[in-house]
Amino acid sequence: MTSTATKPVSTMLYRSRRLRLGSLLTLPLVWLVGLYIASLALLLATAFWRVDPFTSKVTPAFQFDAFEQLLSNQAYLSTSLRTLGIALTVTLVSAAFAIPLGIYMAKIASPWMRGFLAVAITLPLWAGYLVKILAMRVTFTEEGFFNSFFGVFGISGPGFSQTTVVLTLTYLWFPYMALPVYTAIRQIPVNLFDASADLGARGWTTIRTVVMPLLAPALIAGSVFTFSLSLGDYIAAELVGGRTQMIGSVIANNINLNPPVAAAFALVPIAFVVLYLLGTRRTGALERM
Amino acid sequence: MADTTPIAVELRGVSKRFGDTTAVAELDLAVRSGEFFSMLGPSGSGKTTVLRMIAGFEEASSGSILLDGDDVTRSAPFDRAVNTVFQDYALFPHMTIAQNVAYGLKVRKTPKAETQQRVAEALEQVRLAHVADRLPHQLSGGQRQRIALARALILRPRVLLLDEPLGALDKQLREQMQIELKQIQREVGITFIFVTHDQEEALTLSDRIAVFNQGRVEQVGTPREVYEFPQTAFVAGFLGVSNLIGPELAQQLTGSSQPFTVRPERVRVLAADATPASHETSVIGTIAETVYTGPATRYIVEGEHGLRVIAERHNDHAPTDTAPWSRGDRVRVAWATEHAALVP
Numbered sequence: 001m002t003s004t005a006t007k008p009v010s011t012m013l014y015r016s017r018r019l020r021l022g023s024l025l026t027l028p029l030v031w032l033v034g035l036y037i038a039s040l041a042l043l044l045a046t047a048f049w050r051v052d053p054f055t056s057k058v059t060p061a062f063q064f065d066a067f068e069q070l071l072s073n074q075a076y077l078s079t080s081l082r083t084l085g086i087a088l089t090v091t092l093v094s095a096a097f098a099i100p101l102g103i104y105m106a107k108i109a110s111p112w113m114r115g116f117l118a119v120a121i122t123l124p125l126w127a128g129y130l131v132k133i134l135a136m137r138v139t140f141t142e143e144g145f146f147n148s149f150f151g152v153f154g155i156s157g158p159g160f161s162q163t164t165v166v167l168t169l170t171y172l173w174f175p176y177m178a179l180p181v182y183t184a185i186r187q188i189p190v191n192l193f194d195a196s197a198d199l200g201a202r203g204w205t206t207i208r209t210v211v212m213p214l215l216a217p218a219l220i221a222g223s224v225f226t227f228s229l230s231l232g233d234y235i236a237a238e239l240v241g242g243r244t245q246m247i248g249s250v251i252a253n254n255i256n257l258n259p260p261v262a263a264a265f266a267l268v269p270i271a272f273v274v275l276y277l278l279g280t281r282r283t284g285a286l287e288r289m
Numbered sequence: 290m291a292d293t294t295p296i297a298v299e300l301r302g303v304s305k306r307f308g309d310t311t312a313v314a315e316l317d318l319a320v321r322s323g324e325f326f327s328m329l330g331p332s333g334s335g336k337t338t339v340l341r342m343i344a345g346f347e348e349a350s351s352g353s354i355l356l357d358g359d360d361v362t363r364s365a366p367f368d369r370a371v372n373t374v375f376q377d378y379a380l381f382p383h384m385t386i387a388q389n390v391a392y393g394l395k396v397r398k399t400p401k402a403e404t405q406q407r408v409a410e411a412l413e414q415v416r417l418a419h420v421a422d423r424l425p426h427q428l429s430g431g432q433r434q435r436i437a438l439a440r441a442l443i444l445r446p447r448v449l450l451l452d453e454p455l456g457a458l459d460k461q462l463r464e465q466m467q468i469e470l471k472q473i474q475r476e477v478g479i480t481f482i483f484v485t486h487d488q489e490e491a492l493t494l495s496d497r498i499a500v501f502n503q504g505r506v507e508q509v510g511t512p513r514e515v516y517e518f519p520q521t522a523f524v525a526g527f528l529g530v531s532n533l534i535g536p537e538l539a540q541q542l543t544g545s546s547q548p549f550t551v552r553p554e555r556v557r558v559l560a561a562d563a564t565p566a567s568h569e570t571s572v573i574g575t576i577a578e579t580v581y582t583g584p585a586t587r588y589i590v591e592g593e594h595g596l597r598v599i600a601e602r603h604n605d606h607a608p609t610d611t612a613p614w615s616r617g618d619r620v621r622v623a624w625a626t627e628h629a630a631l632v633p
Binding site for chain 1: 344345346365366367371372373375377379380381382383392393396397440441444
């Protein structure tokens, strides 16, 4: 064969399955195992290390002091629960906005309107993360836009508080919910809406019995983003949260003082996400993903 | 069917416009109770739009739609006693077959025991009780089709609308389903309004057919009426192969310029010097093409004054016999004068 002479590398790859897989996976595997997994494993290991109470020096060890501190400290527990609550609220609010918006965009809006809304939803992704938080800060600060505008009607804004943190995080992560939900709704054949109405279901029943079950995979995909990104965030709490503390704030405070506690606390959001995924798996929605 | 049969669905001057295009124009139509009524036409002729307006998925731009005499023009689909079998079945992919069939009853909050019993009966009727727990994607096209039918019939609608329900099936399955549909319709006695572009299907199934073209109804009648006595050139051409004898040739043959049609199976081919029977009209031409189709052979005969006639000859002679005529032969085509249908 002439091709053997002209393309020796391709021929060799064609003949050897191992070489083929090797060349395909080397780069991503180095990245994934070397940096991604290894750094997480190191973090996990740090949680078991020991801090010298006098010198504050961290030495490798295998002890559970950091976890004990987590469980015994009331402030840490309430911070964990608060963070969980914030992340769940952000997820629910995002979903509650994304579903009707998605139905409108996919099934009702004109092509022009659909394009406009798609841009409007993704627009915040174009700006930097800090820029968006600062935008919220400008909006909700004491003499900010919200108060000066709504103050006329006697409504005062939430200021820098937990509510503002939820609003900010929703603002930050909403596109990650809206896009998969919109895509999923687009994929529902219009006929199913017609069939449901034809069989006697009103709009709300159709949403509940037809749209929602078909959206479950998209809602889970979106919620993994909104939920885990909210769990891990601390800058929003720092800049617009007033005195609101989140898990991230505690980790940031301890990262130099007490690395084992920071590392142990970093495992809490991971545990929440794993529990969340296990929960969604039970619903069976992941199999249809 | 007697004309005293009550009317199930009536359309009065119904139009539907999408932007600048008129999909349905000033349509009057009456479907009798209990009949199998087909709306036949090419795609874009407005037949599906009419069906969707009867179902309530589209609102008529003007005119009114009556269901058992009640005006439902502005009613929502869920407030109409009609149900639809969709072209691509529109089964809910996340529900089992039993859940799909039960959907309409569940929405109406029918008691559980009654629902269960009626679902079992409905599945029995379409002979698919054994797939109750499967999901739609695990079924074949023909099975899905029957489930869609069961899901709509379980609500005992006044009228069942079928939107090209057999379109996605292969030929053999389609023919089997046609027989089944007809049987089920006779059993339940519900009015069926059936949309199709397949003239053979419409002829096979229907009590009456409305032939659609460009948003208008060209003719309404029994299969025999529309096939044998097409009132327009379009109907003649759309319902099977038909020979249209234009004004010029008509003038030559009959002394009147009134165009007429004659079906290929009614046209005989004779030797050019043979004498036709006294009740026949005949004309001489040349065989331009012969087409062997299995059960029949078609001869396309062309000649003066725009003559172009297709004659179909049943291959009921000995299988080894070859065709008596071939391309280029001078022949005489003849048909009984009374078999010609004048086109008004």
